Structure formats: C-alpha cells, structure tokens
Amino acid sequence: MMMEQAVKRQLRRSRDNGGGRAVAVDRRICFLTVSTAVAVLTASLSAQTADSLAIRFSGMTAVTGYEQSMTDSLLALLPGSVRDRTGNVTVSLGRGAPKRLVYCNLDEIGYAAGNITDDGYITLRRVGGGARLYPLFDQQLEGQRVTLFGRRGPVPGVVAVRSTHLTRGRPTGNEAPFTVDNAYVDVGAASRDEVLSLGISLLTPVALTKRPQRYGNGLLAAPNAGRRAACAALASAALARPRVRGTVVVAFTVQSLYADTAGLKTVVNLQGPFTDARMVTLPSKFPDTPVETVSLPDVAALMADVVKWIGGSQ
C-alpha cells in the first residue's frame, strides 16, 4: 500500500510539473518504484510460501525408502518436476553451463510393519537410524498416535503402553528405554484378517502422527522440522522463478538415511556431472525429537539465500 501511494505521488507530481523531460524522469521513477513494489511483494509472498510450505511439509511423512506420498505432493507442487526410478524429485532450471546441483534430503527415520499377530496387533522394524540413532528415538513411540500408510490410504493407530493403574503395586524396576521390540501397534482390529482388510500388510510404512505446532515468536515444532523446513525453503526458491546462472538441478532426494545415500548418488549419476553442489539445511533445536524446532524467519532467509545461489551469487 505504501508503495502504491508513492507511485501515485510521483504521478501527481509529474502532472503538476508538466514538461516532457520531467514526465519522462517521473515515468522512470514510477517504473522503478513499481518494480521495487513488485519485488517487495514477491519477496513477501515467497516468505509466506516458505512459511506455509514449512508447516505443510512438516506435517508430511516420508519414511526412508517409502517417500512416495510426499514426492507425489512435490510433483504436484513444482511445475516441470520429474521423479526418477529411485524416487528423487528433480526440476531443472535454466540452461547451459555451468551445471550445478542444489538439493535437500526429504526422508526420515521411521518404521515398517514387521509382523501382524493373530489377535490383530502390528509389530515393527525400524527403517534407518543405525549407530547414529538418538538412544530414546524408539521411546518416542510409546503410548502415542501413529499413522500406517496402507494400500487403501492412511490408517490411524496407537502404540500400546502399560496402563498406569495396573503398574501400581508392581515392581517397575525396568528403567531401560522403550525400544521398537516392545512396540505393538493397535488399530482397533481383533484379528490378522481385520488388519489386512484395512489395507495394512507387511512393510506398510508407519510413523508418528504429525501435528506441527507453532509457538512463541515464529517457532515451528514437528518431527524432522529441520529437514522439512529446508526442503520448504528449496521448493519456495524454485517456485519464485529465480534468475539462473547456467543450469541448476533442484533435487529433493530420497533414501539419504539408508543404503549409503542412494538417492543423492542416483541424481549425480543420472543428471551430473555438476560443477558445484549445495545441500540445503537449516539449524534446528531438539533434533530427532517430535518437537524438533525451527524458526520460520530462518526458513524465509534460507530461501532468499538459495535464490541468490541459483542466480550465481555465493
């Protein structure tokens, strides 16, 4: 609005002054002012896009190796994007040399259905993690909502926990953390057949149900918020129609947490060689917990930085 008023003021002055040269100067000022206004508006909209995408992406699930539903969303979001056989989503901007790569890792450590018991509970195996795993990672499942991404769509479930009342008067000595071996997923079914009828089978991906929480001054808490916010910044940068130096391949890579970063290597082998590559990351607090926290202004700043990088600035 302030920009609009400035433009109107300039036009008014030009009418008041009369005279061709003054008008020409004022038209240039007017053009510059409108351009600035458009740039400011675009930056503001892009920041909004980055914010809303960070929240949206943080609500998505992409268990490593089973990222398809999130990559479906990315394909719908990004014009001209394609998915390779490994599952990476890429979009190529610009043309000619140099050819550079900018990417984010979109996958997460999660679980897959490992077995279904006769009485309708689902047991799990973890996908991803290994030696780097936060020692209490599995414990974060206990007594919480999970979503099972079955063949007939997402199915709500919970991870069983002992009833507080029934622990009373009984020794509780076991202070070892809860592990995935203790996890029984309850979808309300009473038999294996009932579980199968819901579209759940062995290998169905399972993850904590996500409800991103905004709090404080521009903070966002969610599982894997750092990774998802980084991907949001990258997607917003690609959507902002940035100026491009040479060719830039924008990639949202899968399986970064498994099989020796198979996703990134696939992108490099299929679309490289690249003269330069940048992994887009965002610092977060409380990593590997369900309340991993990022600052939304940081997401917008990261997006602006990625736009610059795509344009050739360091």
Next chain:
Amino acid sequence: MILALAAILAIQDTSRVSEAQSVLSQLVESYGVSGSEAPVREVVKRLLPGWVKTETDTAGNLWVRTGQGEGPVVIVAHMDEIGFRVDTINADGTLGLRNRGGFILSLFEARPALIHTDRADIPGIFLPRDSGLTRRTPPPLRVSVGATTRAGAESLGVKVGQTITMPKQYVRLAGTLATGRSFDDRMGCAALILALRTLDRSKLRHPVVFLFSTREEIGLEGAGAAARQLGTATRRVHAIDTFVSADSPLELQNFAVAKLGAGAVARALDNSSITPPAYVDSLAGIARARGIALQIGTTNGGNDGSTFVPYGVVDVPLGWPLRYSHSPVEIVDLKDLVSLADLVRAVAEDW
C-alpha cells in the same frame, strides 16, 4: 483419507453408537485438568436434555436432581483429567510444572503443549531432557512457550496456577473402537448424559442425583464434598468410572480381565471399595432383565463412590473396559458406552 475411513465407519454405525460418539467426542475434545473443569462443565450442560435443571456447588460439581422423596441414589462421574499445573515461571522463560494426577511422565516428554488460560490456549512444547540421560523416566518436565525470559513468558499471558496438557483429538479406529486422551472419565460423563436423555422419570421410585464431579484425579475431592453434604441420607452410590482393563498385549492376565466390546463392567473390587456380593448379584439381575451386556471384574484405582462409604452408603461402581489408561492413546469401544448408558438408566429406574 483418514477422514474417509471415519466417514465409512460412521455410515456403518447404529444410531445408538452414532449418538454415543457425538456426545463422547465433544467431551473428549474439551480440556479440564483437575481444579479447572469449567470448560468440560459447559460442554456437559450443553449436551444435557432440555428438561434438566443444573446446579453448580462451591466445589465445582455439577448436580442434576430428579425424582421425588427421601434418600437419593447418587450416580457420579468425574469431569477432570490428568495434566499439569504451572508451578513456577523460571528466569529463562521455561515453566516448572506440578503433576495433577498419576501418569507415566515420559509420555509427555518432547510433545506439543497447551497452556490453558481464561482466553485462548497458549501453545508451547514439553522440553526434551537436555542431558545424555538415557533411562526411561525423564527428570521433572518443563515447558517452553518460546520465551527466553520470565518477562517474555508473562507477556504471552502465562501465569502460575494455569493448567497444561497436550493437544488431543478424538479419533475412530477400526470397528467401533476409538482413541483419544481423557476417556477417563468423559466416558462416564457421556454415559450419564445418554442415560438422562432416555430416562423415564415416571418410573423413578426415589430421588436420583446425577453428579458430575471435580478433582477426582487428585484425591476424589469433588465427590468428597458432595458426600459430606448428602451424608448418611444417601441410599446408594454408583461411581461411573473407568475399568482399567488388561485387554492389551502388555498386561498380565491375572486380574482386570474385561474385554473391550463385551459391555459395561461391575467394578466389584478396586483399591478404594468393595461392593457387597449381594449388590453385585442384584446388579447382574437388573442387567439380565433388560438384556444389557455386563461383565464383572476387579481392577486397580479408586472411585468417587468410595467417599460415601464412611457414611454407611454402599458403593456399586460401574465402568467400561479401557486400554492404556492415563496415556494419550486410551482406547474404548463405543458399544460399551451404549451398554453402560443403558445400565445407568436401569439402576436409576429399576433399583
């Protein structure tokens, strides 16, 4: 898609199950940590039938009186839920907490938090432990609202004494099962409401008090106040509360055995009261006469009715089977709620 599944399940429901779900879901999605039950009390009032006149006593209990004569039967369900209270606002802007009720602390660690105020809730997070401590139980929990100073937290509206929970949602599972937090004891409140909606007042042979009580989780305090008021005049009391069930892959099966979906449960022996066997038999007879599914069992926990026992009143607590008590993912079967509502109505009209 989850909504689609819920829609399919809803189509399959009987009208009784649908009504039960409609009442229960509204109760479950309101917040009322012990001592701060006002939001739940308002939802209860809204769901009661039009003929009901309510009174709220100084303990916060909501009373519904019906029937004529002396010596009321009291049917009581509690409105409160477990949670936390803001005990301190620390210099670094984090909030120190005091538990309200008993539960497994780790289930709240590193989760979204809501600080409940008279106006809008303030969002925050239960902080993850900040040490390398890898045993199961965390140190005392703290909450962050994103502030880094005491003044910053206060400027967001945080005050000592406010209550804290985590966000909750009623969610349907397969069949007629549902999950959420605070089914204990919103199921009891729902059973009273559903019973009142169908109650035939002309059949009542004595007064009946339907009592929605406060502060059960921190020592049966609301019911205790009502018991002091009614005293020895009370004819009989029925606490309508959770039957914590061992119907779970993690529990021992040596007691608390009551299957979800198999109907209401006579909570004949718990940590606070013992129902005289003759009364259990009478209850079973009433259920049989009306064709109401009833299980009989023993479980852990105390119940509001036990506060009447010192006045010479017999406590015949009734419940429904609950999995994963006092956790964010309690599970119930809506069929059991229908059965329990029928039983509440039956003991009011026939006994």
